[in-house]
Amino acid sequence: MAHVLITGGAGYIGSHALQSILAAGHRAVVVDDLRTGRAEFVGDAPLARCDVGDTAALRKVFEEHPPFDGVLHFAASTSVPESTREPLAYYENNTVASLRLLGTALEYGVRAFVLSSTAAVYGNPAQLPVTEEAPCLPINPYGNSKLVFETMLADTAANRELGWCVLRYFNASGADPDAALGDCRQPASHLVPAALEAACGLREQLELYGTDYPTPDGTCVRDYIHVTDLATAHVLALESLLAGGDSGVFNLGTGCGVSNRAVIDAAERISRRSIPMIEVDRRPGDPAELVADATRFGKRFGWSPVHSSLDEIVETAWNWMRRNRGVS
Numbered sequence: 001m002a003h004v005l006i007t008g009g010a011g012y013i014g015s016h017a018l019q020s021i022l023a024a025g026h027r028a029v030v031v032d033d034l035r036t037g038r039a040e041f042v043g044d045a046p047l048a049r050c051d052v053g054d055t056a057a058l059r060k061v062f063e064e065h066p067p068f069d070g071v072l073h074f075a076a077s078t079s080v081p082e083s084t085r086e087p088l089a090y091y092e093n094n095t096v097a098s099l100r101l102l103g104t105a106l107e108y109g110v111r112a113f114v115l116s117s118t119a120a121v122y123g124n125p126a127q128l129p130v131t132e133e134a135p136c137l138p139i140n141p142y143g144n145s146k147l148v149f150e151t152m153l154a155d156t157a158a159n160r161e162l163g164w165c166v167l168r169y170f171n172a173s174g175a176d177p178d179a180a181l182g183d184c185r186q187p188a189s190h191l192v193p194a195a196l197e198a199a200c201g202l203r204e205q206l207e208l209y210g211t212d213y214p215t216p217d218g219t220c221v222r223d224y225i226h227v228t229d230l231a232t233a234h235v236l237a238l239e240s241l242l243a244g245g246d247s248g249v250f251n252l253g254t255g256c257g258v259s260n261r262a263v264i265d266a267a268e269r270i271s272r273r274s275i276p277m278i279e280v281d282r283r284p285g286d287p288a289e290l291v292a293d294a295t296r297f298g299k300r301f302g303w304s305p306v307h308s309s310l311d312e313i314v315e316t317a318w319n320w321m322r323r324n325r326g327v328s
């Protein structure tokens with residue numbers, strides 16, 4: 001049984017990972033300042049409400065719950081458009097605060113560090129599906145703020161007894177099948193919950209950004225991976241590192257591209273409501289197509305997505321929205 005510090009464990013993906021870590025028989029403490037997360041997502045696990053960039057507060061957590069074997073680091077600022085408006089805030093939270101967390105984790109002898117990273121580090125990839133060997137050329141401060149910390153982590157661990165995994169998720173989506181956890185950011189920033197908000201009148205209309213991309217239906221294509229499949233991947237990565245497995249960078253996706261229009265169609269079908277929509281210009285910083293080659297993680301860990309069909313993603317997100325936002 002491992003003892004794990006989970007930063008951002010009150011957030012969307014981190015809370016699902018917390019449940020998977022506990023279900024696998026490990027113990028966990030969550031650090032989250034609740035800027036977007038929810039205390040109730042943490043359940044009975046201890047929650048330290050503090051900023052991961054606050055070294056004094058973090059040291060207190062390490063002193064009060066010794067020792068931690070591993071860290072799962074989810075805490076971050078996550079909106080691409082916001083990052084273009086406020087780049088320094090993104091470097092402060094995703095890079096500088098992460099650096100402080102890493103330093104503190106090393107001080108206290110942590111052996112394994114798993115970082116939530118993102119397909120945004122690839123920018124506009126020249127080849128699809130995107131492998132981990134593709135050049136990292138982020139086109140927004142969010143992707144860059146993550147990439148800089150990826151490099152810091154690998155460089156730092158090279159001289160230390162620290163195993164690490166960088167997990168680059170593609171589009172995290174869906175919700176816990178019991179509808180107890182889900183994406184609670186309001187208004188929704190990602191397409192699946194935004195489409196469902198429009199379906200049930202929680203937003204006036206859905207903005208469809210760009211219909212002239214060089215894709216089969218003209219809208220952006222993305223790779224949607226269910227949050228439960230991501231959670232399972234974190235348990236595998238952590239356990240492998242603690243057993244002495246190699247460090248590395250891994251994509252997490254399904255390898256299947258789904259267009260924005262296909263997501264909207266599925267949201268209408270599953271919610272049985274029509275979605276008021278307006279077609280607007282492309283959004284700066286949105287690549288036409290992003291699809292993962294996740295073969296490396298699959299082969300190494302025997303993992304494959306089992307909950308990531310478009311219907312299961314939309315259905316679990318819909319159930320969560322109905323329960324969480326009081327939709328009848």
Ligand SMILES: NC(=O)c1ccc[n+]([C@@H]2O[C@H](COP(=O)([O-])OP(=O)(O)OC[C@H]3O[C@@H](n4cnc5c(N)ncnc54)[C@H](O)[C@@H]3O)[C@@H](O)[C@H]2O)c1
Pocket residue numbers: 007008009010011012013014031032033034035036037038050051052053073074075076077078093097116117118119168169170171172173190
């Ligand atoms: N949602 C996606 O599609 C997606 C895709 C790729 C990568 N990611 C990465 O996954 C991770 C989790 O994202 P999410 O979608 O669950 O977002 P989220 O906003 O739901 O979760 C982030 C959590 O971290 C907390 N937090 C943020 N900054 C903090 C700080 N300085 N100190 C303490 N707590 C802090 C927030 O309160 C929140 O609970 C992030 O690192 C994000 O970059 C997400």
